Every structure is written in C-alpha cells, then in structure tokens.
Amino acid sequence: xxxxxxxxxxxxxxxxxxxxxxxxxxxxxxxxxxxxxxxxxxxxxxxxxxxxxxxxxxxxxxxxxxxxxxxxxxxxxxxxxxxxxxxxxxxxxxxxxxxxxxxxxxxxxxxxxxxxxxxxxxxxxxxxxxxxxxxxxxxxxxxxxxxxxxxxxxxxxxxxxxxxxxxxxxxxxxxxxxxxxxxxxxxxxxxxxxxxxxxxxxxxxxxxxxxxxxxxxxxxxxxxxxxxxxxxxxxxxxxxxxxxxxxxxxxxxxxxxxxxxxxxxxxxxxxxxxxxxxxxxxxxxxxxxxxxxxxxxxxxxxxxxxxxxxxxxxxxxxxxxxxxx
Amino acid sequence: xxxxxxxxxxxxxxxxxxxxxxxxxxxxxxxxxxxxxxxxxxxxxxxxxxxxxxxxxxxxxxxxxxxxxxxxxxxxxxxxxxxxxxxxxxxxxxxxxxxxxxxxxxxxxxxxxxxxxxxxxxxxxxxxxxxxxxxxxxxxxxxxxxxxxxxxxxxxxxxxxxxxxxxxxxxxxxxxxxxxxxxxxxxxxxxxxxxxxxxxxxxxxxxxxxxxxxxxxxxxxxxxxxxxxxxxxxxxxxxxxxxxxxxxxxxxxxxxxxxxxxxxxxxxxxxxxxxxxxxxxxxxxxxxxxxxx
Numbered sequence: 001x002x003x004x005x006x007x008x009x010x011x012x013x014x015x016x017x018x019x020x021x022x023x024x025x026x027x028x029x030x031x032x033x034x035x036x037x038x039x040x041x042x043x044x045x046x047x048x049x050x051x052x053x054x055x056x057x058x059x060x061x062x063x064x065x066x067x068x069x070x071x072x073x074x075x076x077x078x079x080x081x082x083x084x085x086x087x088x089x090x091x092x093x094x095x096x097x098x099x100x101x102x103x104x105x106x107x108x109x110x111x112x113x114x115x116x117x118x119x120x121x122x123x124x125x126x127x128x129x130x131x132x133x134x135x136x137x138x139x140x141x142x143x144x145x146x147x148x149x150x151x152x153x154x155x156x157x158x159x160x161x162x163x164x165x166x167x168x169x170x171x172x173x174x175x176x177x178x179x180x181x182x183x184x185x186x187x188x189x190x191x192x193x194x195x196x197x198x199x200x201x202x203x204x205x206x207x208x209x210x211x212x213x214x215x216x217x218x219x220x221x222x223x224x225x226x227x228x229x230x231x232x233x234x235x236x237x238x239x240x241x242x243x244x245x246x247x248x249x250x251x252x253x254x255x256x257x258x259x260x261x262x263x264x265x266x267x268x269x270x271x272x273x274x275x276x277x278x279x280x281x282x283x284x285x286x287x288x289x290x291x292x293x294x295x296x297x298x299x300x301x302x303x304x305x306x307x308x309x310x311x312x313x314x315x316x317x318x319x320x321x322x323x324x325x
Numbered sequence: 326x327x328x329x330x331x332x333x334x335x336x337x338x339x340x341x342x343x344x345x346x347x348x349x350x351x352x353x354x355x356x357x358x359x360x361x362x363x364x365x366x367x368x369x370x371x372x373x374x375x376x377x378x379x380x381x382x383x384x385x386x387x388x389x390x391x392x393x394x395x396x397x398x399x400x401x402x403x404x405x406x407x408x409x410x411x412x413x414x415x416x417x418x419x420x421x422x423x424x425x426x427x428x429x430x431x432x433x434x435x436x437x438x439x440x441x442x443x444x445x446x447x448x449x450x451x452x453x454x455x456x457x458x459x460x461x462x463x464x465x466x467x468x469x470x471x472x473x474x475x476x477x478x479x480x481x482x483x484x485x486x487x488x489x490x491x492x493x494x495x496x497x498x499x500x501x502x503x504x505x506x507x508x509x510x511x512x513x514x515x516x517x518x519x520x521x522x523x524x525x526x527x528x529x530x531x532x533x534x535x536x537x538x539x540x541x542x543x544x545x546x547x548x549x550x551x552x553x554x555x556x557x558x559x560x561x562x563x564x565x566x567x568x569x570x571x572x573x574x575x576x577x578x579x580x581x582x583x584x585x586x587x588x589x590x591x592x593x594x595x596x597x598x599x600x601x602x603x604x605x606x607x608x609x610x611x612x613x614x615x616x617x618x
Contacts, residue, residue, distance in 0.1 A: 091372050093383050093393050095446040099371070102387075122388075122454075188388050188454040256389025256454065271411040275450075292406060292420045292437050302406055302439075306414070317410065317450040318389040 066090045067101050068195045081249075082193040083107040083118055093259075100192050100258035100314070109193060111213050111249040114177060116193075124191045125184045126210060126251055130177030135214040140173045142183045142210055142253075150179025155218070172218065183210050185253040192252040192277070192314065196243045201281035204239040208252050208277055215248035216241050240281065252278060256318025263309025273305045275319035280311030332356045333367045334461045347522075348459040349373035349384050363532040363592075366456050375459060377479050377522040380443060382459075390457040391450045392477060392524050396443025401480040403440040408449045408476055408526075416445035438484065449477050451526040455595065458525040458550070462516035470551045472508040474525050482521035486510045491546070491560055491582065493609035495602055506546035506560070506580060506599055513554070525551065529595025536586025543581040548596035553588030559611055566618020578606075583613060 005026050062071040063086050070081035078085050084101035091099040103124070109116040113131030118124050125144055128136055137155055146152075155172040175181045196202060196216055203221060212218060220237045241250050252258075254277050263269060263283060273287065290302040307313045329340030329352060336347035344351055350367035357365040374383045379397035384390050391410055394402060403421050412418070421438040441447050460468060462482055469487075478484065489511045494503050514523050527550055536542065536556060543561055552558075561581040580601060584590050 091385075093372060093385050094374075094381070094395060095383070095393055095448070097385065097393070099385065190388070256450065257386030257391065259385065259391070268414050269411060270414055272409055275410055290418060292418075292439060302409075302418070304409075304412075315411065317386050317391045318452055318454065319410065319450070 068193075070195065078104060078107045080110050081195045083109045083116075084193075097259040097261050100190055100254065100260060103191060103193065109249070111195070111247075112215070114213075116249070116251070118191055118193075119182075120184075122188055123184055123186075124189075124253075125182050126191060127180065127182040128175070128211070129180050130175065132178050134177045135174050136181070136211045137172050137174045137214065137218060138183060138211040139207065139209070140171060142185055143173075144182040144184045146175065146181040147179045150181050151176040174214070183251075185210065187255050187318070189253050189255045189316065189318065190258045192254050192258050194250045194252065194278075196241065196248050196250055198243050198245055198247060200243050202241045202250065202278055203281050203283075204241065204250075204252060204278045205276050206237055206239055208254070209239055209241075210251040210253045212241060212250045213248040215246040216243050216250060252314075254314070254316035256316050258314060258316050260312055260314045262312050263307065265310040267309045269307045269313065270304045271307060271313070271315055272319055273303060275315040275317070276305060276307075276313075277316045278312075278314040279307065280313075282309070283311040283313055284308045331367075334459070336461060343370060344373040344375070346374075346376050347461040349375045349382075349457075350459075359532075363534045366458060366531050366533070369457070375522070377461075377520075378481075380479075382522070382524070384457050384459075386450075388454045389450055389452075390455075390526075391448050392457060393446065393448040394477070395446050396441070398444045401440055401442040402447070402477050403438055403480065403484065404449055404477040405473075405475070406437055406439045408451055409439075410448040410450045412441065412447040413445040416441050416443070416447050440480070449524075451476060453526075453528040453595065455526055455528045455593065456531050458527055458531055458591070460514075460523040460525065460551070462514065462521045462523060464516055464518055464520060467513055467515040467554050468523065468551050469554055469556075470512045470514065470523075470525060471549050472510055472512060474527070474550060475512055475514070476524040476526045478514055478523045479521045481516060481519045482523055483515045483517060485513045485515065487513060489558070490610050491558055493560060493562075493580075493606050493612075495604035496607045497602075497604060501607065502602070502604075504601065506601075507549055507558075507582060527591075527593035527595075528597075529593050531591055531593050533589055533591040535589050536584065538587040540586040542584050542590070544584060544590070544592050545596055545599070546580065546582040547599045548592040548594070549582060549584075550591040550593050552584065552590045555586075556588040556590055557585040559583045559585070559613060560609055562606070562609070562612055562614045564614070564616045566616075 061074040063076060064071055065079035065082060065084050067084040068082040070079055072080055072086060076086055083103040085104055103118045105121055107118045112134040114134040115129045117127045119127055153174045155174055157172060219240050221240045222237055286306050287303050288306050292302060329338050331345040331348060331350055333350040334348040336345055338346055340352060349369045351370055354368040369384060372383055372385055374381055378400045380400040381395045383393045385393055418439050418441050421440045489507050491507050492503055492505050494501050531550055561583040563579040564577060
C-alpha cells in the first residue's frame with residue numbers, strides 16, 4: 001500500500017501520484033496493514049500514518065474509513081467524520097466507479113463541537129445539533145425544521161446581481177449554535193458527506209449542496225466558455241468550497257445513486273452534463289457536441305462533458321436531462 | 326453440470342456464482358409472490374454482473390440503478406440517446422436507422438436511436454427511482470414494451486414498433502380529441518437468431534404475472550411495462566353506480582386496459598397520470614364496458 005503525504009488517501013502499490021492533489025505517493029510499508037487484507041478490518045499500526053502526528057509510544061488499533069480516510073476507534077461501526085459504515089467494504093464497479101457509502105439510518109457524524117444525525121434512507125434528512133460557536137450555511141429552501149431559538153443570519157455574497165441573473169440563490173442563510181436545525185431536499189437520493197481537509201477545493205453543481213460548516217469558505221466559479229455555459233448543464237456558475245486552516249464538513253444531496261471516480265493526471269471521461277455532481281477543482285470540464293443525424297429529419301445534437309484529471313469526479317444516476325435539440 | 330435454474334429467466338447455471346449470469350438475479354433469493362399471483366422482481370445484489378456475448382453488464386446502485394456495460398470489440402448496443410450516463414472517450418456513438426420516422430415524430434416517440442460499439446465502457450440510467458429489469462431473450466423470443474420504457478438492448482435484438490390500437494375520442498365543440506392511454510405505438514424487441522439482452526427501467530417496483538389462456542385482468546393503462554406478444558389488449562370502460570354523471574372533471578368512468586392470456590404481463594407501481602379530460606367518449610377502439618347499479 002501507498003498513501004498520499006498531503007491528503008493521506010490510500011492507494012495501491014502500482015499508483016505513483018495522488019489522484020486528488022497530484023503529490024507523489026509515499027510507501028506505506030511502515031504501516032502494518034498486510035497486503036490484500038480487507039481494508040476495513042482493524043489495522044494495527046506501529047507508526048503513525050499522518051506525518052505530523054505524535055509518535056506513538058505503544059501500538060494502537062484504528063479503522064481507516066475507505067470513503068474519507070479518517071481514522072476511527074476500534075469497534076466503531078460507522079465513521080465519526082463521514083458516517084460511512086466501517087463494517088461494509090467499498091462497492092467499486094469494474095470500470096472504477098465507487099458507490100458513495102449508504103449511510104445507515106440514525107448515524108451520527110461529528111464536526112467541530114457539533115453533530116449531524118442522518119435520518120431516513122429514501123430522502124434522507126440531515127439533523128444538525130449545533131454547538132456554541134459553530135454554524136452551518138445553506139440555501140434556505142432546503143430547511144426542513146428548526147428549534148425556535150436557533151439563531152439565523154444571512155451570508156453577505158458578492159456579485160448578487162450576477163447570481164440573481166444566473167438563477168443561483170441570492171441569499172445564503174446561516175444557522176448558529178447552540179440549537180438544532182434539519183435539512184432535506186425534494187427527491188429520492190443519497191446524502192454525500194464530504195469532510196474537507198485544509199487546502200482542499202471542491203466544485204459542486206449549483207443547487208446540489210445541502211449544507212456546509214462555517215470553517216469552509218463559499219464562493220462561486222463562473223464557468224468559462226459559451227458552449228460550457230449553454231450546453232454544460234450547470235448554468236453560468238458552479239459553487240466552490242475551499243478550506244483554509246481548519247477541516248470542515250460539506251453535505252450534498254445527489255439524486256438517485258451517487259458514484260465517485262478518481263481520474264489520474266490527463267485521464268479523461270465523458271459524462272452526461274446533467275449527471276455531474278461534484279469534482280475537485282483540479283479536474284477540468286469541457287463540453288463536446290456530437291451531431292446525431294437522421295437524414296431528411298435533421299436529427300439531434302448530444303452535448304457531453306469531458307472531465308479530465310487529476311482528481312475526483314462525482315455523478316448522480318438520476319440526472320437532470322437538458323434538451324439539446 | 327447445471328445445478329441451478331434461475332426463477333426469473335430460466336437460465337441454467339452451475340450455481341456457484343452469487344448472481345444469475347444471464348439476468349443478475351440473486352441465486353439464493355426466494356421468489357416473492359403475492360397471494361393474487363404477482364411476482365416481484367428477484368432480488369439483485371448491488372454490482373451484480375451479467376454476461377451477453379463476450380461483453381458484461383454490471384448493475385450498480387439501488388434507487389436509480391445504472392447499467393454499466395463493458396463492451397467487447399465485436400459487440401454493440403443501442404439506446405435512446407437521453408439515457409446515456411457516461412462513457413469512455415474511445416466508445417463511438419452513431420445513429421441507428423429507424424423506419425417510419427414521420428409516424429414516430431407525430432407520435433412523440435424518439436426519432437433517433439443511438440448505438441455504441443465496443444471495446445470500452447458505457448453506462449445508462451433513467452430519471453426516476455425504480456428497478457432495472459433484465460430480460461434475456463432466447464432465439465425466436467419477442468417481448469412488447471410500452472413506449473419510452475426501454476433502456477438499452479444488445480445488437481442481436483431487433484427493434485420494431487406497432488400501433489397499440491388502444492384509443493378513444495372525446496369532443497369539445499367542433500374539435501375531436503383522440504387519446505391513447507398506452508401511447509400510439511408499442512415497441513417490439515425480438516431475438517431472431519441468437520440470444521440477446523434487453524434492459525428496461527420501471528418507475529417504482531415492477532411486478533410480473535403469467536396469465537393462463539383466456540384469463541383476463543384489468544390494469545391501469547399507464548402502469549403497463551411489458552407483455553408477451555401472445556397477450557392481447559383491449560380498452561375497458563367501467564361506470565360506477567351512484568354518481569352524478571355530469572361531473573365533467575372525472576367523467577364518471579374508470580378507464581382500464583384489459584389483458585388476455587396466455588403470456589406474461591408486467592406492471593410498474595409508479596405510473597404516470599393518465600390523460601383523460603372527462604368529456605363524453607364519442608368513439609373508441611374495441612372495448613368492453615361495465616355499468617354498475
């Protein structure tokens with residue numbers, strides 16, 4: 001096994017570079033994880049996996065989450081950082097797509113001094129118990145319920161006119177702790193829990209984010225190229241989430257099932273633009289058109305998005321189909 | 326030596342795999358049948374894999390399943406272009422010729438059918454929560470599918486369509502409106518020489534039932550998924566007792582699709598709203614009628 005010295009994501013021995021940040025992978029020989037051992041079995045580590053972690057005086061057992069790579073205490077059934085079941089192996093298709101973990105009903109996730117409980121499975125609800133000093137921001141139409149005394153404010157946003165013209169939310173709301181507030185969207189799907197480490201940048205399809213913790217900076221990215229805007233299925237903007245010095249939590253709601261794939265540098269993939277859910281900012285997206293002719297009847301056009309690595313790409317299976325005739 | 330016969334598709338396998346290699350049904354799953362005789366689709370494990378020709382299809386996800394095909398060099402599939410989810414860059418997509426383009430255009434059916442040839446990966450999904458139905462077709466076997474429900478078929482399955490001949494007319498002043506409760510056309514898929522694979526997507530859950538010769542059943546027209554060609558169809562109009570017939574918004578009637586055996590019929594639980602303006606029916610295709618009270 002190897003791991004990335006920046007994001008600590010594990011890789012197979014034949015990989016050379018991290019698919020997320022392009023860093024050269026370090027050999028994981030010091031870790032006692034035996035080759036071929038099931039990744040979710042407790043890993044007995046004599047040496048710390050994180051470069052700046054204090055040296056361990058004694059061997060200790062940790063379970064590494066396959067989804068977010070966070071380390072969890074022995075015996076834990078779900079990841080403390082992302083809620084992924086720890087006793088279930090990653091489901092990866094032969095083509096390399098990894099299913100987003102199906103979070104068990106009532107799973108609790110921790111961020112800052114707050115918790116998020118995921119409730120339900122068909123249209124899951126994220127119920128946040130905010131601690132003092134913590135906050136989450138969100139688009140106001142995803143609010144399901146809140147405690148009467150949970151304080152609320154709005155986030156000042158730049159480019160309000162542009163956002164209004166582009167159909168993006170003009171107002172981002174903030175809920176402050178202490179208090180409880182819950183969120184859900186309007187269709188069958190999955191909650192995608194993405195703990196973001198310092199220095200990460202993630203681009204998300206507009207209106208797909210459910211909530212985000214206050215440690216993460218929110219901005220938007222104007223999509224370049226007229227063709228990308230008109231036929232890319234994203235509109236004019238994408239949401240961009242950037243961490244600064246502290247880790248934070250980002251929750252998305254994907255319609256249908258959600259799959260993720262890590263592209264190597266220069267590796268490309270063609271996707272239906274309506275299926276795009278999120279990508280690392282290192283992944284480029286360009287629209288390509290294909291004409292499908294039927295002779296006398298003219299035919300139709302197909303616009304597909306070419307995603308080029310390095311980095312992660314997330315898609316949803318119940319996509320928004322955009323008419324391209 | 327085959328030791329297992331799939332309860333869904335009848336494929337014989339050695340039973341050592343988790344899933345049926347022809348349709349992906351879980352080998353050890355119990356057949357779930359209602360007391361009235363409807364069978365649920367057999368359980369399918371996430372990432373179940375099935376084989377057709379030298380190619381493979383992996384079915385991924387539970388809510389809106391994805392058919393991820395790994396096409397071998399000589400294999401190809403065809404599909405309506407709007408179900409494409411992703412593909413490898415080297416998989417080439419071209420147009421497949423269809424006859425009767427004018428009629429298809431007028432009927433709102435897809436005018437363009439697209440095909441993709443191997444080698445490479447290509448994946449498909451639809452836009453509603455539901456189930457993936459794998460229908461392996463044996464040589465000489467055909468199946469009729471309601472329009473817009475087909476996801477993808479292998480190249481050795483032929484595609485044709487026929488007029489459903491299920492219609493009724495209503496009059497609004499001088500205008501006559503013609504309604505097609507199951508659509509103007511139905512798709513027919515046929516495997517003439519070699520086994521083929523047809524994948525459908527049902528909205529909600531899918532249920533299948535085998536009708537005996539001359540056995541009949543009434544189903545909501547928009548719930549029909551597929552049927553064997555031997556199953557005949559007819560409109561059925563039912564008028565309940567004790568209602569005031571001038572309630573135009575409803576029309577004082579139930580419209581059903583009557584299906585006659587022998588053969589399989591399948592319905593989906595999340596059907597679309599059926600178009601009916603409630604006006605008096607002035608004409609219809611062959612139909613039976615029932616008045617209560």
